[in-house]
Amino acid sequence: MANLFRAGELYGGFLYIEGALHHAPVDNVRLPVGGASNEYIVQLIEDFGVDVIASEPMKLASLAEHIVRSRYSAERIELVLFAGDILFNDLRPLLSRAFPKAAVASLGYASVDAGLVGGPVPGEDVRIHEAFPNRTVVEIVDDATGEPITEPGVAGRVLVTNLFRTLMPIIRYPAGDRAEWVDPQCRHFRLMGRSGEGARLGAVSMPTEDIRDVLIAADPDRIITGMQLVTRRWDGRNGLILRLASLDGPPAGLTERLIEAVYEARPLYPAEVEAGAIHHLQVEWVARDGLVTNPRTGKLVQVVDERPLLE
Missing domain, CATH: 3.40.50.980 (Rossmann fold)
Incomplete structure (x- = not known):
């Protein structure tokens, strides 16, 4: 191995x-x-x-x-x-x-700060994990109220309590991830992505996981091998670029089909474009190494803000 x-x-x-x-x-x-x-x-x-x-x-x-x-x-x-x-x-x-x-x-769900959090649950969905019995407590809480979620299928923030670290107690530690319960007993949870991760342009919210699902559905030939949301500002307005990785390059018509699918799923976006508030959605095709990653961990940076701090 x-x-x-x-x-x-x-x-x-x-x-x-x-x-x-x-x-x-x-x-x-x-x-x-x-x-x-x-x-x-x-x-x-x-x-x-x-x-x-x-x-x-x-x-x-x-x-x-x-x-x-x-x-x-x-x-x-x-x-x-x-x-x-x-x-x-x-x-x-x-x-x-x-x-x-x-x-x-x-291999499992863990972090340097929270330690070991959960082990994988066998099955087709590799995002589903289960807290280690007698070692960790996993809570999923509402984004707005902070109250624990006990209903399957409702996403929220992940909090972790570590029951075996004593020199540095970890109590209701925000892991930085979102998840949802997949069983009524609240034992198995599905990881949904990072907390609060997404792009926002004025009134338009673009959650990364929602946009990813739209793109996958509009790409039946599986041309896309990676996705990143990039916010830029030019000509006095903000714009969003879908930076998409592809191994073989996009076929004719795919770019337009992807933009149309996003507009259909997020009708407020083209409405804001027509109102002159933001730029039209754009697509930037790159090789896999063209996606920005964290230089220390190698993890994909899902949202890149390239807007200048000052104009």
């Missing part, structure tokens, strides 16, 4: 995964790769007969894109494990092309 998680700079992914594998009930040989180049990792897979790879989603996306472009056959990979960020649905087709025989699963 190749551990591709980053280490250092207060990022705990590599050590968390190394410790988890050390205590795993299944015997395993661990290769401590870290943030190596894609070329090195492909050679490692070949030389050591790697069966399993584990990394954060954006590194997996970069590796998968390299494998597809180089026409390397990664059919020996049986399992792709991820953690550190949500694996969004727009990435699944790319992973399937690079690792055609691999299952994809979550």
Whole structure:
């Protein structure tokens, strides 16, 4: 198994995964790769007969894109494990092309501050997790009132209480994520994305997960392999750019179809455009490495504000 998680700079992914594998009930040989180049990792897979790879989603996306472009056959990979960020649905087709025989699963839900939070629940939806019994308490609370949510399907902010950290107590710690319960007993929760993440242009709210769902539905051929919302300001007005990653480039007509789908889902946007308040929605196609990531953790920055502080 190749551990591709980053280490250092207060990022705990590599050590968390190394410790988890050390205590795993299944015997395993661990290769401590870290943030190596894609070329090195492909050679490692070949030389050591790697069966399993584990990394954060954006590194997996970069590796998968390299494998597809180089026409390397990664059919020996049986399992792709991820953690550190949500694996969004727009990435699944790319992973399937690079690792055609691999299952994809979550390693778990944790953070440096809150510690271990939840383990993955087996099933098709890799976003569903369950708090560790007798070790963590997970609450989902209303954004406005802060009251606990107990109804399945209602999204809210995630609060975590850690029951085994005593030197630095973690009590109702805001994890920075949104989630919803998926069962009446409030045991299993589905991660929905980062709290408050989305772009806003005047009266128009553009939540990242809602826009992602619209784009995926309007892209049946799965051309999009990543998404980022970029806010810019020019000619005295704000505008929104959909920065979309693509492996092969968009076919004719796709850009217009995506904009039309977003307008249909968010009719206030074109109404504000007609009123002269904001610019028309634009699409910017880039390679996967053209998406902005956090330089320390490698996580995708879902909303990029490129507006000047002063005009």
